[in-house]
Amino acid sequence: MNTPIIYEAYAPSNIAFLKYWGKADEDLQWPANDSLSMSLSQLGTKTTAQRISASDHEVEFNDQSISRDHDHGKKIYKHLDFLGARFKLTTKLGIKTSNSFPTGCGIASSASGLAALTIASLAAWFDAPSFHALEEHKFFKKDIADLSRMGSGSAGRSLWGGFVLWEKSTSALLQKISQSFNHTHWDLCDSVALFSKEAKKVSSTEGHRLAWTSPLFPPRQAIIHERLQSLIDAIKHREMNKLGPIIEQEALEMHAVMMSAETPVYYFGHETSQFLAWIRQIRNTNHLPVYFTLDAGSNVHLIYEKKYKTKLIPLLEERMGKDSVLHDEVGIGPTLKTV
Ligand code: DP6
Numbered sequence: 001m002n003t004p005i006i007y008e009a010y011a012p013s014n015i016a017f018l019k020y021w022g023k024a025d026e027d028l029q030w031p032a033n034d035s036l037s038m039s040l041s042q043l044g045t046k047t048t049a050q051r052i053s054a055s056d057h058e059v060e061f062n063d064q065s066i067s068r069d070h071d072h073g074k075k076i077y078k079h080l081d082f083l084g085a086r087f088k089l090t091t092k093l094g095i096k097t098s099n100s101f102p103t104g105c106g107i108a109s110s111a112s113g114l115a116a117l118t119i120a121s122l123a124a125w126f127d128a129p130s131f132h133a134l135e136e137h138k139f140f141k142k143d144i145a146d147l148s149r150m151g152s153g154s155a156g157r158s159l160w161g162g163f164v165l166w167e168k169s170t171s172a173l174l175q176k177i178s179q180s181f182n183h184t185h186w187d188l189c190d191s192v193a194l195f196s197k198e199a200k201k202v203s204s205t206e207g208h209r210l211a212w213t214s215p216l217f218p219p220r221q222a223i224i225h226e227r228l229q230s231l232i233d234a235i236k237h238r239e240m241n242k243l244g245p246i247i248e249q250e251a252l253e254m255h256a257v258m259m260s261a262e263t264p265v266y267y268f269g270h271e272t273s274q275f276l277a278w279i280r281q282i283r284n285t286n287h288l289p290v291y292f293t294l295d296a297g298s299n300v301h302l303i304y305e306k307k308y309k310t311k312l313i314p315l316l317e318e319r320m321g322k323d324s325v326l327h328d329e330v331g332i333g334p335t336l337k338t339v
Contacts, residue, residue: 005050006048006338007048007049007120007123007336007337008046008047008048009047009115009119009123009334009335009336010044010045010047010335011045011047011111011112011119011155011158011334012112012161013040013044013045013109013158014037014038014111014112014157014164015037015038015295016295017036017037017038017163017231017246017247017293018033018035018227019035019295020033020035020153020166021207021254021257022211022217023153025172026208029149029153030168030175031168032208032212032221033220034165034167034224034225034228035157036163036164036228036231036232037157038162038164038188039158039163039164039183040190040328041330041331041332042328043192043326043328044100044158044331045098045100045109046098046100047096048096049095049121052094054092055092057077057092057094057095058093058094058095059096060096060097061073061076062099062103063096063098075152076095076097076113078151079118079150079151080095080117082151083125083147086147087125089125091125093121093124093125097113097116099112107194107299107326108297110155110204112155112158113155115158115159116334117148118148118151118155119134119144119148119334122137122139122144122147123336126139128336130336142159142176142178149177153166154204157177158333159333160178160334161182161331161332161333161334162179162184163179163180163181163185164180165178165179165180181235181236183332186235186305186330187306187307187329187330188305188306188329189302189303189304189305189306189309189328189330190302190328190329191301191302191312191316191325191326192299192300192301192302192325193299193300193302193316193324193325194299194320195268195269195271195272195299200297204296207265210258210265211257211261213261213262214257214258214262216253220253227246227249231246234246244291244303247292250293251292255267267294267297267298268294268298272299272300275300279300282315286311288304288308288311289305290302290308290312291304302316306329309327
């Protein structure tokens, strides 16, 4: 008997500069607004897939078998079921997945996880050892991004490196994810200050629903297009003094929406607030153009140009302790190979 081929995908995490927050249609995974992110390099998910003879998919997360009702397993099995139903595939898959960052360090893995799962599963089902081979089956990156988005919205943006735009457009069918600039365009770094090692109490999916109940949500929607144009302009011309204030405002606004929702959600506490103030202080006193953004959690992503790395890192590690900081930078995007 032939040994089944194992397909290995790596997909990066991405950090949103303009946030996907709120869904216009949850079933169709149609966002309430456009979003734009930077794909990272080292922080991401590696997933292998192979066809197996079994009555159900078999999933391992960090070398541990996980069932359909396991916390980490639910989204994975649901997405495998979705892909199987979409393409009428009955063969089951053996999936092994792990994150490059320590589990439970508070870094969300659904973007990289669902993107890597989609790539590896399609590769195994269609015997496609490369992105080129996937294209021969009519799975272009934009199609894989659309499928990944169904598992987790932000996963669609992990299909490319560099800077990636998810456009809402005028209907769910016309929404589009594409690369705006590749990784060589601008040498940006992302150092993550870790404040919480726990999974967030309110999931992003629930947060997307609650956003609509905040009085700050409609005004946010009204200005988002203008903000996107300024953001694209800042990236295009590599202007940190323009990019920085936009990403900070954007992150704080997303959190203000959550804090003012009918059921308020506080994703970060006092320690994070003090850290944000410290960042603003060292920016001024040390002349360090470093800016922050946050996702739906308490960890802070510091965005800065690579040339400032040697000046920033000692200050950051002194404040946080070496073990509470992860360093990364803009990356090339996902990879696919056989192992
Ligand atoms: C705060 O993609 O995790 O990271 O589509 O429900 O899986 P689901 O949500 P998810 O939301 C990400 C929200 C965010 C902002 C962003 O990445 O744009």
